[in-house]
Amino acid sequence: MKITKEKWLSAGKSLVFLAALIPLAKLAWLGLHDGLGANPIEKITRTTGYWTLTFLMITLTATPLRTISGWTWPIRWRRMLGLFAFFYASLHFLTYLVLDQFFDWPAIVKDIAKRPYITVGFPAFVMLIPLAVTSTNKMVQRLGARRWKNLHKLIYIIGIAGVVHFWWLVKKDITEPVEFAVILAVLLGFRVVKAMRKK
């Protein structure tokens, strides 16, 4: 019985892994079939940014879901989901670096310093790097559970910075950033309430 459940969970995890690649596959397919529209670079930037935020939100859902349901699988999938957030964030950053700016370093430095949405977006990406690097079991052991946990609380700041980044870049219609902000508020609010109850 137990083995069967393990098998189901592992199959489920593989399915989620494949599903998480669908946005990338779709982009690639559209790219090969002239389907990215008049401004392909903008489309790739928007899409990878959208999926970065989406995977950040999904990752942040794991803990509340475990708490409410008692299931353990959300926690066991959390690392993979978090790494997908990092994966799409990397694509997003590389799109900016290579396709959008084409290594125009002075322009990039100026962007980071002068454009508020990049000023918050860039450090959010940088902060994801140590989290991705320390995502292995070995690194958890090396850091110790407490320090590892504290380090990975950065995800809260990254989530907020990511949503603010999106909010500040849209010209006028803030519908999508607001949707992300509401979801993030619920996910972080859950943790605040939990922490207050513990006291």
Place this chain on the structure above:
Amino acid sequence: MSNWKIPKVSPSEITPQEVYHSRREFMRLGAGVVVGSTLPSSLLAGEKLPNLVKSNYELTDKLTPLADITHYNNYYEFGTDKESPAKTAGSLKTRPWTVAVEGEVHKPKLWDIDSLLKLAPLEERVYRLRCVEAWSMVIPWVGFPLAELIKRAEPTGNAKFVEFITLNDPEQMPGVRSPVLDWPYREGLRLDEAMQPLTLLAVGLYGEVLPNQNGAPIRLVVPWKYGFKSAKSIVRIRFVEQMPQTSWMKAGPSEYGFYSNVNPEVDHPRWSQAKERRIGDFFKRQTLPFNGYAAQVAQLYTGMDLQKFF
């Protein structure tokens, strides 16, 4: 000021021969129609516009493909993303259509669109279009100078500005049900800007009747200003004494000024305007002062601090 130079033509800007020839072909076809023949009573998007007159307003820049011009639109009345207008603007009815010319004029008039189309010879003009979002296109518009209409309206001495008002009909325009901008869409020009020969009332592009998503049946084209200044689907043109408040000025007074001249040295508060991506290009290019029309229009702003009057 010293850096306003006519840009050198790079090889990438030169129109490929086949494109050039197809343009010749289309001009020839346009010119082949008997001059003086009357326009069909109901011109629909995509129909060929007859009696096109050749103009001197041409560019060596490669034309943006029609499919991109018609499927990448900022037209919030049909949705805020750029793909929506092409999908939803079919609900716009461009006949019957009237344009009210009113305010500080001696001869106010309610123009029927079909008489407007015969007001002056329709000419093709290839203009650059620079969006405030830092992308650009090269578009072969068809239209006539706004000045032709203004002369017939005979502005009074009080007329200092011209206000352009877009249709505001939730039945035809799903986007206006959402309060993303203060509807109806309003834009404005100073009277001398409106009289500038470059300022066009466009009724077509690529030799055909203007597609709905591009602002049919009649729109403004002011090529040295950011794209949003060029109001679409105009129903009222009002001559006024005071500077009109525009929709984008209301939406973001610190981000969108009345003038909104293309200026690589004045950034949008949230992004740089120094460069632009020409649709279809990989590398960004430098944005030109007044979008490359400085020689024609810079003198309109002599003595003005363009950082202040952005």
